[in-house]
Amino acid sequence: MMDIAVHIQITGIVQGVGFRPFVYNLARRYGVKGWVSNNASGVEIEVEGSQTAISGFLADLNSQTPPLAVVDTLMVKDCQLCGYVDFRITASVADKTKTALVSPDVATCSHCREELLNPADRRYRYPFINCTDCGPRFTIINDIPYDRQATTMCDFTMCPDCQAEYDNPANRRFHAQPNACPVCGPAYQLLDKEGRLVDSQEDDVFIQARKQLAAGQILAIKGIGGYHLAVNAFDYAAVARLRERKVREDKPFAVMAGSLAASKTQCLVSAMEEQLLTSAARPIVLLNKGKGYSLADSIAPGNPCVGMMLPYTPAHTLLLAPADIWVMTSGNLSDEPIAYQDNDVISRLNTIADYFLVHNRDIYCRADDSVVKVVFNKPYFFRRSRGYVPGPVNLVHELPPVLAVGGELKNTFCLTRGKQAFLSAHIGDLENLPTYQSYVEAIEHMQKLLAVTPMVVACDLHPEYLSTKYAQTVGLPTVAVQHHHAHIAAVMAEHHLAGPVIGLAFDGTGYGPDGTLWGGEFLVADMRQYRRAGHLSYLPLPGGAQAVRQPWRIAICLLKELYGEDFINQQAIPLVQELPAGWELVIAAAEKKINTPLSSGVGRLFDAAAALLGLRQSINYEGQAAIELELAAQGAGGRVLSYGIKELDGKWNLDFKPVFAALCQALQQGAAVGQLAADFHTTLAAATCDMTLKISKATGIREIALSGGVFQNITLLSQVIRMLAQHKLQLYLHRQVPPNDGGLALGQAVIAGEGSR
Structure with missing residues (x-):
């Protein structure tokens, strides 16, 4: 039987998730020859072999993708035979049209966790253990294609053992870009509030850190997307001290439990809530307190719910014993963005933290924890950030490239590219200067990462919002979108509704075209226009x-x-x-x-x-x-x-x-x-x-x-x-973005995009 050859282009979240190793091993299984490579659009494959082998290869390529991969399109076309003698992973191809999707950050997988806790493993208690199925992605990437030189791991040269894993198609770390070990990778240190290394007879910094927490100290801990402030959640005095120092009088703190079992000693956990807690995204899940709730009262004062999450980095696993529960709140003063850069964290947080647990791998892009509640047995976002961003919202129509700059509070921005909309991680309240500066930097980074050059900028109708003023500096045509129309359009975009719908837009304040402040609105709306019906x-x-x-x-x-x-x-x-x-x-x-x-x-x-x-x-x-x-x-x-x-x-x-x-x-x-x-x-x-x-x-x-x-x-x-x-x-209802102003930019983007089609 004569051999045939096909060329395959795959788009979606297919970089940084073990897709090329999967293709390599699949090709070996079917005996087909050729190559696979990352390119700026996703993954490109060329294979040749018998009709039967190619058919089997294509069938499994569709049905047996890696757990973190999300395939949007898979296009196959016939091509010329080249007489390949083997199958190889070739160097990534860079071009100016970057449309590959970047994976969100992913919680430690079960295999890496087992190795982390195995005294016989060479990565025993190594806090940067990862593989193609887990670890940091979005927060360490500065460009695509997703290769090591385009991440903040570029300064760490792999040792021979790590390089051998990286080069071995049969290994779980085959082309895992953050691959490292204690010999060649990043490391943690424990510093005092003046930034001095803590001198201790104990070599393991995580054991040192646990002792400080047991003594009631407050720790600033560098993680994947920024710093957390941590304290023992059972220590009433320590929690009260954290609240006082952070200048956070009443707003609840989130907590992290060392295990699912520990979370169930304090809270009621449904099947869907358990699924969210243990998912690869590992968001904060708002849970009802149980009868056995015994955490410090000031964590969530007077509230029947508490925000709970489980460890999502190896460092968390080393810090928390299975029975532990710690307050784990954003590393910032109230209203400021989460700290993530080493050069300013001591000065920003030393009035709060007693000790700093830091590491020497840079965070390229900050990302707060996501916050979710289960409503009618489905996730309902209060904040969409780490673990979900920069995953896209798929749209019905292809839109021209739009930058939607969001609102003033709970800000996120949005970029559209083709039939996809990309919301940013949670930015926060723009009235704060450091937050606004972070906002401008994040827009520039996302435009680069997604290779989006906007043709139009969408903003809120309110002339005094800082986001609106920013839009006016971009130098592009600007579309001002009424606040509540944007809210309703965001729901419509999620559910692929053409409209018209009756939109119930309920919030505190949004600028009305009549000069009054709207917020209890009954709109008849589609993607292009709306009427205030009540x-x-x-x-x-x-x-x-x-x-x-x-x-x-x-x-x-x-x-x-x-x-x-x-x-x-x-x-x-x-x-x-x-x-x-x-x-x-x-x-x-x-x-x-x-x-x-x-x-x-x-x-x-x-x-x-x-x-x-x-x-x-x-x-x-x-x-x-x-x-x-x-x-x-x-x-x-x-x-x-x-x-x-x-x-x-x-x-x-x-x-x-x-x-x-x-x-x-x-x-x-x-x-x-x-x-x-x-x-x-x-x-x-x-x-x-x-x-x-x-x-x-x-x-x-x-x-x-x-x-x-x-x-x-x-x-x-x-x-x-x-x-x-x-x-x-x-x-x-909203199911992919928050109902609050964290979802506003999606609505702005689709309204401006539909109006520009």
Whole structure:
């Protein structure tokens, strides 16, 4: 039988995941000859052999890919026979059209973990053990094709033993780019807060570090995507000291358990939550505390959930015994980006950390931990970062290259390339200068890594966002996208919806084209345009941004509107019992409309309710009042209170002031705060359903998309979904990106891209 030859081009996540070794061994199994190489698009193969051998090779190439590989396209075409005498892995081919996908960072695989803990293995307790199935990827790559010289491992020359593994097709480390060992690879050191090497009789720095933690010390630990701050999660005093030094008054800390079994001693873990905890991405998973919960109270004060993750680097495995649980929070001061560069980490963190566990492999690109909650038995992102980035969101249409710069808070940006959208790792709040500088650097790096030269820049409509101002400096055509339209478009992009849909965009603040602050929006939208079909009635925000930080300002104006001057006699209302200083000036300014913008934001409803019920008068982090209102509602069955819906100027208007009046009246009748918090949630869900049904009836649209940071409130989200589902509407939630502003750039990108097609 005559031999045939085929040329194969594969795209997807096929570099840095052991794909070439897989192809090599597959070719040896079928006896075909030729070569395999990385190129700037993915993996390229040329093979020749019998028809039967080639058919078997192609079938297994499709069905038996390495565990971390994601094949997007596999194109096969006939080519000329060249008379190859063997099969080889050839040098990578670089060209200007770089379309290969970069793998996210991957948790330590079971094989490497076994070697790490095996005293007979040459990599016993070596904290940089990895293979083609695990280890750092995105955070150490500075260019593609993915070869060692394009990573921060380029300065470490492999010893003969490591080189032999790297060159041996039968070895698990065949062409594993970060391959190293104690002889030739990076190493950890323990430093004091002045940056001096800690002198100890103990050679193993991880044993030294564990002793410091046992003594109540705070450690800054260099990992894959940056530094963590770690402390014993059972040590009440140490956790309190970390909270004080980090200037993080109330926001919960994440913890890392040494084993799945340890996490189950503290939390309830479902099958899906276990799957996420043990996945290659190893995100922080928000778990319900169990009856045996015994960690320090100040880790997640007053919260029934705690963010839990499992070790994802060899260093974590060496640091944590199976029964250990440590606080493992981002290495930064509040509001700053996570520290990742060795030259500034001591100066940035020495007011917090007592010791520094550092290593000499550079981190090229920082990446915070991802945060996920299981909602209706599926992952629901609160933050999408390490372990998932730079994995793409696949789109329906090929779009022109777009840079979408995101919002102001919880910023991520997005780049489109063909039929894929690439969201960045979590950047943070751009109001902080170091965060903004990190943002600009990350955009430049991602454009280089993906070889994307944008034709258009998409930004938020808000003229004062730093991201918007950055967009105006790029020198390209700029498309300003309304904030809530972007939220809804992000859901549509995930689910490949053409629209129109009814979009429920609920958040705190987004700039409206009418000059007011939107945030409780019922939109009829597709990828190109939207119509505001309904919204929440406006509330005044006396002091503007100050009213967001001090929710009592909103509540005091509501009380004045409900009761007039007599509101100060309503002593059953907790806010009235302890009126904040300056309340008279706040009311006067609001009545004169001095620095008092109007807002339709649902987030401001939560703020006002929390303040009225005495739960939270000022906040220490974004969304705190809403979170505490949701916590207060736990365990109580909510009732539907009276609210108002009317049509004004062709838009449905939801008036929630009757609800506040009912809450005040119930307080005067002695109702429990927890019950009223539950009533608030149930009423808002019922009113949302009511508004949606009116718009659906008028338009005939039965596809509903939910987005915005308010839908991180799982109590509200669950009730809205259950109520709408009873009416046989088709509901769509975020599943690949967060509902908060961390997913905003995806919506901006597809709107600008569709408009430019």
